[in-house]
Amino acid sequence: MKLIEVDEELYRYIAAHTQYIGESASEILRRMFSLTQKKQTEIKIKKTPKIHQSSVKATLFSRIQILNDILSSETYASKNKVIARFMLILSTLYDLDSKAFSVAAESLQGRKRAYFSGSKNFLLKNGTHTKPKQIPKTPYWVITNTNSERKRxxxxxxxxxxxxxxxxAKKVSQTI
Known part of the structure; x- marks a missing residue:
């Protein structure tokens, strides 16, 4: 599979044509251009420049593809509880872009309590019965004593x- 970069406007156009969670970018484009599997092999691809993996951040398009892969995985399907799916997606979001996750976590809060923190004690002090749990493979904690709709x-x-x-964001949140 080849990695391509697209500008924001084009990306939003392609994303708007997603018909179901888990649909790959290739499937969307094949459908949009009425390409069959046979026609795809006839398309000639120019030589791609070498990309140093360490210097490339996950593009928005590739981040969505990774989320789609998680949502259509056996691991995700085997998670029967909302909290387990919630934690798996949060952990994945952190893996995709830890800096953006950190900024988002610091800015999101309710009227009377914080939802995310780097400290369990902070969440315990800023709300009653919050039941904080650590998000797997991250330094962050999240309150879990909320209903499913609040988690979404x-x-x-x-x-x-x-x-x-x-x-x-809406489609992914509806899967938990």
Whole structure:
């Protein structure tokens, strides 16, 4: 699979044509251009420049592809509880862009309490019965004593703060 960069306007156009969670960019483009698998092999690809993996940040398009892969995985499907899915997606978001996650985590809060923190004690002090849990493979904690709809809202707002398109954030949050 080749990695391409697209500008924000083109990306939003492609993302708006997503028909289901887990649909790959290739599937969307094939459908949009009415390409079949056979026609795809006829397309000639120019030599691609070498890209140093360490210097390349995950583009928005590739971040969405990774999320799609997680959402369509056996691991995600085997998670029966909302909290387990919530934590898996949060952990994935941190892996995709830890700096954007950190900025988003610091900015998201409710009227009376913080939702995310780098400290369990901070969450305990700033709310009653918050039941903080550490997000796997991250230094962050999240409150878990909220209903499913609040968790969906927290996840959607986190993704929007991380510059994911609204439509994608909404679709992902509805899967938990």
């Amino acid at each position: 809202t927290m996840l959607k707002n986190m993704m929007i703060a991380m510059k994911f398109p609204n439509e994608i």
